[in-house]
Every structure is written in C-alpha cells, then in structure tokens.
C-alpha cells in the first residue's frame with residue numbers, strides 16, 4: 202500500500218476526478234477526509250467504508266475560511282496529523298472575455314484560486330508540526346495553453362501552478378512538497394455539457410486520440426502524494442494525452 206496510514210484531505214471528492222482520487226487513496230491505505238458541497242460525498246465515503254477503507258465526508262465549501270479551519274483543527278485533533286492535502290475542487294463559468302460578467306469572473310476565482318489559498322493556509326501549520334506534507338493542487342492544461350471562453354478558469358489554473366512553486370520555496374525546509382497536476386480533457390460532469398459533435402474534434406487534437414478517465418488523473422495524484430515523490434516539488438505534472446508538449 203502506497204499511502205498506508207496517511208491522513209488525506211480531498212476537496213471536491215464527491216464526484217469526478219476527486220471521487221477517483223478519494224477511492225484510490227483509500228484503496229492504498231489512506232484515511233480520506235472528503236470535503237464537498239454535494240451531499241453525494243457521503244455516498245462516496247460510505248462506499249469506501251463498505252470496501253474496508255476509511256473515509257469521512259464533510260459538507261463545507263472550500264471558500265468558507267472559518268469552516269475549513271475548524272474542520273482541519275478537528276481532523277488534526279482526532280488523528281494527530283494531516284499528511285496530504287489535495288486541492289481538487291474547481292468550477293467553470295465559461296464565456297468569451299467580451300461577454301464575461303464580473304460575477305462569473307469572481308465565482309471562478311473564489312473557488313479555484315481563493316479556495317486553494319484558504320485550504321493550504323489552514324493545513325500548513327499542522328504539516329509543519331509533523332515536518333511532513335504533500336500538497337497537490339488541480340491545475341489544468343488550460344493554465345498552460347489558454348482556452349477559448351475560459352479567461353477566468355485559465356487564470357486560476359496558471360495561478361495554481363505558480364502557488365505550488367512559491368510554496369516549494371516557503372515550506373520545503375519543513376518536509377512539505379507542493380505540486381500541481383494539469384489534466385487534459387477528462388470525462389466528468391464538468392465537461393458533460395459539451396455537445397457530442399465537438400468530441401470528435403477534441404479527440405483529433407489529442408495525440409493519443411482519446412480523452413482521460415478520472416482514474417488516469419488520480420494515478421498522478423497518487424504518485425505526488427506518496428513517499429515515492431519525496432524529492433519532487435514545485436512541478437506541474439501534465440496528464441493530457443500528449444496535447445501540451
């Protein structure tokens with residue numbers, strides 16, 4: 202088991218990539234603390250327990266600083282450590298720049314960027330105390346390449362990569378690593394609004410001629426969250442079928 206006895210917080214773990222990360226981490230021996238707004242996060246935790254794993258679900262927003270701080274304090278009090286933080290929660294509000302409202306800009310910045318700031322700031326004191334930590338945050342290949350209609354989203358994903366590099370400098374001496382993952386097109390609810398005919402075009406633009414499944418991305422998180430990656434920090438691991446190169 203690659204995460205035996207680790208305590209891992211996974212934001213946005215109720216569905217999609219976050220669900221795959223939660224299930225994989227539990228299978229590898231971690232106790233998984235799922236944070237999400239969707240009540241179905243409870244089902245994910247229950248399912249993990251049915252299969253002999255350890256999981257908790259907490260219905261809070263990553264943007265709620267007081268709730269996040271209070272939960273992390275409770276988790277640390279209960280388990281005596283927090284080893285891993287996966288900043289996976291994210292949203293889109295797509296619109297071309299000329300049509301994008303201030304509300305659409307703010308909503309995406311709030312969750313994808315400020316949520317990562319809030320959760321990481323809340324976890325670092327506990328990681329420092331144990332001189333161990335793995336912080337892995339959800340970027341996107343859109344943060345490397347830009348994307349039509351995603352000014353807000355692209356800005357947050359580029360920001361996440363820069364934050365991982367900054368935290369590497371600030372926390373490396375405490376045994377804490379900080380990295381980002383940049384998935385390409387992955388089959389989840391986030392992308393299921395895209396019309397079928399666009400799919401053919403999307404696949405044609407990917408060298409491997411297929412899109413990712415959530416587990417393809419979760420394996421990247423597993424590596425960066427494990428002891429095996431102890432000398433890896435400040436990187437952005439791109440998992441996009443060869444699209445960004």
Ligand SMILES: NC(=O)c1ccc[n+]([C@@H]2O[C@H](COP(=O)([O-])OP(=O)(O)OC[C@H]3O[C@@H](n4cnc5c(N)ncnc54)[C@H](O)[C@@H]3O)[C@@H](O)[C@H]2O)c1
Pocket residue numbers: 212213214215216217218219236237238239261262263264289290291292312316339340341342383384385386387388389390391392
């Ligand atoms: N699916 C893709 O193609 C793709 C590609 C690149 C990057 N990503 C990134 O990967 C991450 C996961 O994406 P996904 O496709 O699984 O998305 P998803 O929409 O299926 O899941 C995101 C989860 O985050 C939760 N969430 C949203 N706002 C929250 C908040 N304020 N507090 C707590 N939880 C919140 C949602 O309820 C949901 O369960 C996101 O950060 C996304 O930007 C996805």
